[in-house]
Amino acid sequence: MKKTLTLLACLVMAMSISARSYVAVADTGYVAPGDTAEVTDPITPPIIDEGEVVDTTSQKEFTLNAEKVKLRVGETFQLSIIWNDPEWAAANSKQIYYYCNSDVASVSEEGLITARRAGETSVSVYANGISHECSVVVDEGEPGVVQHRGRMTLPLGEFLDGEGNEFEVTLTDGIMRLTGSFWGHACIPSELEYDIINGSAFFNIYTNYEDSTCTDGWQGSFMVRQTIDVSFENCTADVYNVYVSNVHYFEVYEEGAMNAIVYRAAPNRYGTDTNVNLNLEGETQALTAEIGEESIHITGYCYSNCGMDLYCVAEEQDGSIALTFYEVGVIGATCMGNHYVDFTIPRLAEQVDEIYAYGPYDPSARFEVKMQGNTSVATILKETITPYYDLTGRKVARPTRGIYIKDGRKVIIR
Numbered sequence: 001m002k003k004t005l006t007l008l009a010c011l012v013m014a015m016s017i018s019a020r021s022y023v024a025v026a027d028t029g030y031v032a033p034g035d036t037a038e039v040t041d042p043i044t045p046p047i048i049d050e051g052e053v054v055d056t057t058s059q060k061e062f063t064l065n066a067e068k069v070k071l072r073v074g075e076t077f078q079l080s081i082i083w084n085d086p087e088w089a090a091a092n093s094k095q096i097y098y099y100c101n102s103d104v105a106s107v108s109e110e111g112l113i114t115a116r117r118a119g120e121t122s123v124s125v126y127a128n129g130i131s132h133e134c135s136v137v138v139d140e141g142e143p144g145v146v147q148h149r150g151r152m153t154l155p156l157g158e159f160l161d162g163e164g165n166e167f168e169v170t171l172t173d174g175i176m177r178l179t180g181s182f183w184g185h186a187c188i189p190s191e192l193e194y195d196i197i198n199g200s201a202f203f204n205i206y207t208n209y210e211d212s213t214c215t216d217g218w219q220g221s222f223m224v225r226q227t228i229d230v231s232f233e234n235c236t237a238d239v240y241n242v243y244v245s246n247v248h249y250f251e252v253y254e255e256g257a258m259n260a261i262v263y264r265a266a267p268n269r270y271g272t273d274t275n276v277n278l279n280l281e282g283e284t285q286a287l288t289a290e291i292g293e294e295s296i297h298i299t300g301y302c303y304s305n306c307g308m309d310l311y312c313v314a315e316e317q318d319g320s321i322a323l324t325f326y327e328v329g330v331i332g333a334t335c336m337g338n339h340y341v342d343f344t345i346p347r348l349a350e351q352v353d354e355i356y357a358y359g360p361y362d363p364s365a366r367f368e369v370k371m372q373g374n375t376s377v378a379t380i381l382k383e384t385i386t387p388y389y390d391l392t393g394r395k396v397a398r399p400t401r402g403i404y405i406k407d408g409r410k411v412i413i414r
Contacts (some may be wrong), residue, residue: 059085060128067134071115073141074197079111079134097126105136110305114200148196148232153189157227167244171262176235178203182246186224198237203244239263261311261326270345274310280340289355291373296345301338303359314345319353325360351376
C-alpha cells in the first residue's frame with residue numbers, strides 16, 4: 001500500500017520572552033455564626049511589590065498591514081504586524097508564526113508572500129495567542145513568468161553513509177542545478193516537485209513508502225542517503241530565492257529544509273555571504289569600503305533581521321559597484337537593527353569611481369558607501385614599484401646599463 005501525503009507549509013518562529021503573573025491569597029479571619037472558635041485578627045502577609053497589575057490583552061493585540069491582497073503569479077507582498085502597543089511588544093515579544101498551507105502562495109519566515117499559481121488562499125499569523133488572517137488572491141502572471149513547473153521521478157542515486165540532507169543550488173549561463181544528497185527510500189524512487197518562477201524557485205522531494213517487502217534495502221535499512229543531480233535551463237532571472245525541502249510520507253513532518261540565494265554568475269558580478277556580528281549595532285546604516293589592489297573589504301552596519309543570514313551580490317558597471325543585500329535563512333525573528341557586517345569582494349574594476357548599496361528591505365533605498373584607499377589600480381602599482389639607486393645612494397628614475405641597488409641588493413642591468 002502506498003501512502004502519499006503532501007505537505008506544503010511555511011512556518012516561521014520568532015524569539016520569545018515569557019512574563020510571570022502572581023495571585024495573592026490571604027486569610028480573612030471569618031467565623032461562621034455559632035462557631036465557638038476564638039476569633040483572632042487575621043495575619044497580614046508581607047506586602048511584596050510585584051509592580052502594577054496591568055491587563056495586557058489590549059497590548060498583545062495586533063493588526064495586519066493588509067487584510068486582503070491581490071497578486072499575479074511571480075509577484076510578492078510583504079505582510080507585517082502592526083502592534084497596538086509597540087513598546088510593550090518590543091519588551092515582551094512572543095513567538096510569531098506565518099503559515100500558509102497551499103501551493104497558491106508561499107510565505108517566508110519574515111512574512112514575505114510569493115504568488116505561485118492562480119487561485120485563492122489565506123496566510124495566518126499567530127502571535128501572543130492571537131491570530132489574524134490575510135486573504136490572498138492570485139491571478140495568472142505575465143507570459144514567461146513561470147519558467148518551470150512539474151513533477152519528475154528521481155532515479156535512485158548513489159548510496160552514501162550517514163543520514164540527513166545536504167543541498168546545493170547553482171545558476172550558471174541560465175542553467176539552475178540542484179545537487180547534493182537527501183534521505184530517501186532505498187528501493188522506491190522518490191519524486192521531485194519543482195516550481196521555478198521569475199525570482200523564486202521551490203523544490204520539494206517526496207519519498208514514497210510501501211508496507212510490502214523491498215529486497216534487502218541497503219545495509220539493512222530501507223532508508224538511505226542518496227545523491228541528487230537535476231538541472232533546469234532557461235532560468236533568466238538575475239537572482240533567485242531558492243527553497244528546498246525533503247518531505248517524508250511515513251510520518252507527517254518536514255525535514256532538511258534549505259533556503260538559499262543563487263545569482264547569475266558574470267564577469268562583473270560576485271556574490272558572497274556576509275559575516276554578521278549581532279553584538280555590534282550602529283545608530284545608522286552605513287558602510288565603509290577599504291579598496292585594495294585585488295579586493296575590497298566592506299565593513300559597517302546594515303539594517304537587517306537578527307534571525308536571518310545576509311548575502312550580498314556585488315555588480316560593477318562603468319566603474320560603479322552596486323552592493324545588493326538579501327536575507328537568507330529558515331528562522332525569522334522580530335529583532336531588527338543596524339547589525340555590524342564584515343566581508344570581502346573582488347575589486348571587479350581597475351578604476352572604482354563609486355560604491356553604493358541597497359538594503360534587504362527596500363530595493364529602492366540607495367545609500368552611498370564611504371571609500372578608502374586607492375581607487376585606481378595603476379596608482380597602487382605605481383606606488384608599489386621599488387625604485388633603483390646608484391652606488392652613491394641617489395635615486396635613479398630611468399636606470400640604464402650598470403650596477404644599481406634595488407630592494408637592498410645589488411642588481412646588474414646589461
